[in-house]
Amino acid sequence: MKKQLQKFVMALLLTSGVCSAQSQTSVVEDFKPSSVNQPGKEYPMVNSEGRVRTQISAPGANKVQLDIGAVKYDLVKDEKGVWTGESAPQDVGFHYYQLNIDGASVPDPGSLYFFGAGRWGSGIEIPSDDQDFFALKDVPHGELREVPYFSKTSNSVRRAYIYTPPGYDKNNSKRYPVLYLQHGMGENETGWGNQGHTNLIMDNLIAEGKAVPFIIVMENSGVNFERPRNPRPENTANADSTRRRPGGPGGFDFAGEFKKILLNDLIPYVEANYRVAGDMKNRAMAGLSMGGMQTRLITLANPDVFSQIGMFSGGSISMDDIKNTPDFKKNVKLLFISYGSRELENPRGGGFGGDPKVNTQSLKEAGMNTHFYVSPGTAHEWHSWRRSLYQFAQLVFKN
Amino acid sequence: MKKQLQKFVMALLLTSGVCSAQSQTSVVEDFKPSSVNQPGKEYPMVNSEGRVRTQISAPGANKVQLDIGAVKYDLVKDEKGVWTGESAPQDVGFHYYQLNIDGASVPDPGSLYFFGAGRWGSGIEIPSDDQDFFALKDVPHGELREVPYFSKTSNSVRRAYIYTPPGYDKNNSKRYPVLYLQHGMGENETGWGNQGHTNLIMDNLIAEGKAVPFIIVMENSGVNFERPRNPRPENTANADSTRRRPGGPGGFDFAGEFKKILLNDLIPYVEANYRVAGDMKNRAMAGLSMGGMQTRLITLANPDVFSQIGMFSGGSISMDDIKNTPDFKKNVKLLFISYGSRELENPRGGGFGGDPKVNTQSLKEAGMNTHFYVSPGTAHEWHSWRRSLYQFAQLVFKN
Numbered sequence: 149m150k151k152q153l154q155k156f157v158m159a160l161l162l163t164s165g166v167c168s169a170q171s172q173t174s175v176v177e178d179f180k181p182s183s184v185n186q187p188g189k190e191y192p193m194v195n196s197e198g199r200v201r202t203q204i205s206a207p208g209a210n211k212v213q214l215d216i217g218a219v220k221y222d223l224v225k226d227e228k229g230v231w232t233g234e235s236a237p238q239d240v241g242f243h244y245y246q247l248n249i250d251g252a253s254v255p256d257p258g259s260l261y262f263f264g265a266g267r268w269g270s271g272i273e274i275p276s277d278d279q280d281f282f283a284l285k286d287v288p289h290g291e292l293r294e295v296p297y298f299s300k301t302s303n304s305v306r307r308a309y310i311y312t313p314p315g316y317d318k319n320n321s322k323r324y325p326v327l328y329l330q331h332g333m334g335e336n337e338t339g340w341g342n343q344g345h346t347n348l349i350m351d352n353l354i355a356e357g358k359a360v361p362f363i364i365v366m367e368n369s370g371v372n373f374e375r376p377r378n379p380r381p382e383n384t385a386n387a388d389s390t391r392r393r394p395g396g397p398g399g400f401d402f403a404g405e406f407k408k409i410l411l412n413d414l415i416p417y418v419e420a421n422y423r424v425a426g427d428m429k430n431r432a433m434a435g436l437s438m439g440g441m442q443t444r445l446i447t448l449a450n451p452d453v454f455s456q457i458g459m460f461s462g463g464s465i466s467m468d469d470i471k472n473t474p475d476f477k478k479n480v481k482l483l484f485i486s487y488g489s490r491e492l493e494n495p496r497g498g499g500f501g502g503d504p505k506v507n508t509q510s511l512k513e514a515g516m517n518t519h520f521y522v523s524p525g526t527a528h529e530w531h532s533w534r535r536s537l538y539q540f541a542q543l544v545f546k547n
Numbered sequence: 548m549k550k551q552l553q554k555f556v557m558a559l560l561l562t563s564g565v566c567s568a569q570s571q572t573s574v575v576e577d578f579k580p581s582s583v584n585q586p587g588k589e590y591p592m593v594n595s596e597g598r599v600r601t602q603i604s605a606p607g608a609n610k611v612q613l614d615i616g617a618v619k620y621d622l623v624k625d626e627k628g629v630w631t632g633e634s635a636p637q638d639v640g641f642h643y644y645q646l647n648i649d650g651a652s653v654p655d656p657g658s659l660y661f662f663g664a665g666r667w668g669s670g671i672e673i674p675s676d677d678q679d680f681f682a683l684k685d686v687p688h689g690e691l692r693e694v695p696y697f698s699k700t701s702n703s704v705r706r707a708y709i710y711t712p713p714g715y716d717k718n719n720s721k722r723y724p725v726l727y728l729q730h731g732m733g734e735n736e737t738g739w740g741n742q743g744h745t746n747l748i749m750d751n752l753i754a755e756g757k758a759v760p761f762i763i764v765m766e767n768s769g770v771n772f773e774r775p776r777n778p779r780p781e782n783t784a785n786a787d788s789t790r791r792r793p794g795g796p797g798g799f800d801f802a803g804e805f806k807k808i809l810l811n812d813l814i815p816y817v818e819a820n821y822r823v824a825g826d827m828k829n830r831a832m833a834g835l836s837m838g839g840m841q842t843r844l845i846t847l848a849n850p851d852v853f854s855q856i857g858m859f860s861g862g863s864i865s866m867d868d869i870k871n872t873p874d875f876k877k878n879v880k881l882l883f884i885s886y887g888s889r890e891l892e893n894p895r896g897g898g899f900g901g902d903p904k905v906n907t908q909s910l911k912e913a914g915m916n917t918h919f920y921v922s923p924g925t926a927h928e929w930h931s932w933r934r935s936l937y938q939f940a941q942l943v944f945k946n
Contacts, residue, residue, distance in 0.1 A: 186666055186667055187665070187666075188665070204651050204653075205650065205651060205652075206648065206649050206650045206651035207649070207650040208609050208610055208649035208650040209608070209609075209648070209649035209650065209651060210607050210608075210609070210649070211607055212651075229650060247653070249605065249608070249648045249649060249651050249653070250605050250606070250607035250608035250609070250648060250649055251604060251605045251606040251607040251608065251628060252603050252604060252605035252608060252611075252648050252653075253604075253656065254603075254646070254648070254651075254653040254654065254656050255653065255654050255656060255660075257652065257653050257654060257666065257668070260667060261654075261660050261667055266586070266587070267585055267586075267656065268585055268659060268660055269656070284695065284704050285704070286697050286704055289694070289695040289696065289704070291692045291693065291694050291709075292692070292693040293690045293691070293692045293693070294690065294691040294692075294693075294740075294746075295688070295690050296683065296688040296746075296750075297688065298685050305683050305684070305685055305688070310690075317716070317820065317821070317822075318820075320719045341693075347693075347695075351695075421716065421717075422716070423716075
């Protein structure tokens with residue numbers, strides 16, 4: 149009896165061993181270095197299934213894991229102390245991830261770093277069929293400018309990123325429309341440029357004649373969430389004010405201090421220093437997730453400031469919302485609402501302020517120029533928002 | 548006898564234990580978060596002695612070390628699995644560093660990341676008495692622009708960072724001098740902006756009237772050493788060409804492909820797209836370390852292109868070097884050579900092409916406008932180069 153049990157357990161172990169080996173061999177072995185690796189780094193890699201494989205030398209470690217999509221995958225150590233392993237298939241597009249080495253959560257030294265989830269950390273790109281729309285091509289390029297400016301509201305020098313379209317400095321008489329474009333919670337003013345490829349999306353659209361050239365202003369709507377990339381020394385007057393972070397890491401500022409910074413400091417700075425048209429007709433606001441919710445609150449409360457509105461995975465606007473603001477219906481010439489398809493599959497998806505498709509349709513029936521876009525096969529992640537910007541940019545400032 | 552030996556060894560151990568404890572207690576407990584920490588991160592910290600203390604939770608780890616200045620310092624684990632420890636005092640200024648967790652070299656998740664030593668990794672700032680010259684202040688600010696441009700030499704879209712001084716977009720008739728400013732080996736086009744604070748140094752100097760406003764162009768003189776921050780997908784035409792990295796990580800390109808890129812592609816692009824004066828009198832080249840050596844080779848070989856030259860910790864120019872190039876002596880209106888004082892203490896320091904002070908003095912005696920600057924108390928590191936730029940910028944384009 150005891151021997152039979154032993155035999156059974158042994159068979160079970162062997163079987164599970166075989167299963168494990170099978171799941172290993174079922175991985176398609178066409179891994180290539182990720183397009184967002186550090187220079188010269190082979191790992192992390194991505195295969196045609198969207199699996200992420202990473203590798204790190206840690207001869208003294210007991211346990212190393214790849215932490216992506218809220219799942220931790222064990223890596224396996226070879227005789228040289230090099231750990232390797234891969235994740236389940238991931239959605240196309242951009243994902244944040246990290247390594248876990250004996251309990252320490254650290255960036256993967258193989259990847260480039262991006263600001264999200266409240267920290268600079270690793271990111272990976274799962275190739276998609278449509279990634280050509282943000283590819284770097286030999287077309288006329290705009291510039292992404294790092295712009296320090298003084299904000300009275302925060303009493304500090306803050307940092308905006310400003311995209312100026314190709315030819316901006318060549319034609320000194322032309323004035324441009326301007327879009328204020330906001331990131332999500334736990335992200336900052338670098339997100340739309342780095343993860344979002346805003347400048348490349350716009351350069352390509354403008355080259356194809358699919359979008360009118362406009363300026364894009366990206367600021368930190370988590371307010372003092374992060375200090376600028378250019379750090380300040382401890383002893384400067386600005387260090388204290390920029391260390392105040394009302395939101396804290398992951399800070400969530402709906403329409404308080406950021407609204408004041410935007411309306412009282414940022415828009416006046418941009419209009420005084422850039423060749424923008426400077427009227428409501430030529431002023432747009434859009435954002436993703438928290439940035440979409442901020443767009444919703446700020447544009448509803450200021451229907452004489454913005455005429456073009458985009459909300460990406462950040463709620464929608466209903467007939468109820470605008471019943472007491474007749475100016476909103478009159479002034480707003482574009483309302484664009486979008487979600488990733490996987491968000492809508494989730495019963496909680498798109499729930500901010502009611503069903504986004506129904507809401508958008510009802511405003512359309514009431515005579516407004518509304519658009520509802522669903523990004524196929526993506527969730528609450530950057531590929532949904534890149535595609536949303538790509539769609540939105542083709543509609544904005546054309547009414 | 549055996550017992551006596553045991554006693555002696557025990558005493559030795561106790562003594563060394565006491566010594567170790569003393570060296571612990573001799574650490575000055577005035578640590579403050581580093582000025583280049585990620586938002587909300589308490590560690591790493593720096594004290595008034597210039598020691599770096601870091602901390603990381605790694606409950607399962609066997610050994611965690613802080614790796615800075617080519618020395619590894621053991622961290623100590625507490626009962627919760629949190630490791631803490633500090634380095635010996637470091638020189639003032641900026642240093643690259645990393646953590647080592649059970650043999651894995653990884654970035655510290657507490658710090659911001661900088662490109663140096665061939666990788667994006669951790670950096671720390673040891674406060675200096677003179678750091679006010681690169682502090683972020685409420686003065687008029689220039690812009691740091693990320694500029695994609697097409698290079699025929701590399702047959703790819705490359706990335707430059709271009710600093711435009713305050714007011715550049717306001718005065719459409721003014722034309723500016725331009726400085727081509729190069730990084731060191733294992734660094735890239737982001738170094739002068741991030742670690743070097745080029746834009747803040749210039750904004751402050753211009754606000755005080757100590758420098759004439761000029762444009763600064765920063766490109767990757769390791770050639771295709773790094774792909775741009777904005778990554779390209781695998782399937783684009785540019786991906787292949789930008790993956791070619793003749794230098795490889797740590798790539799060293801003296802005067803080959805980079806010289807062609809600079810002279811044939813970058814300078815023409817800048818002169819066609821920016822309001823630069825566009826003559827030799829208003830064209831400068833400077834660089835640090837490898838960038839200084841590139842400056843030396845390129846300016847000596849092209850005495851009709853640059854009239855203002857800066858070499859920071861990157862060699863010097865002797866009478867011998869210019870004996871066959873009479874145009875060099877005639878055309879060059881400023882030659883600025885600098886080193887960190889700790890480099891000159893080293894017998895190998897400043898050795899590229901002879902004693903830099905002697906060389907500079909002999910050119911001065913021959914009638915050239917030369918300057919020799921020594922940064923006090925710093926080595927072959929960024930604080931030497933920030934100070935060098937600060938000095939150079941007050942001299943350049945004034946002859």
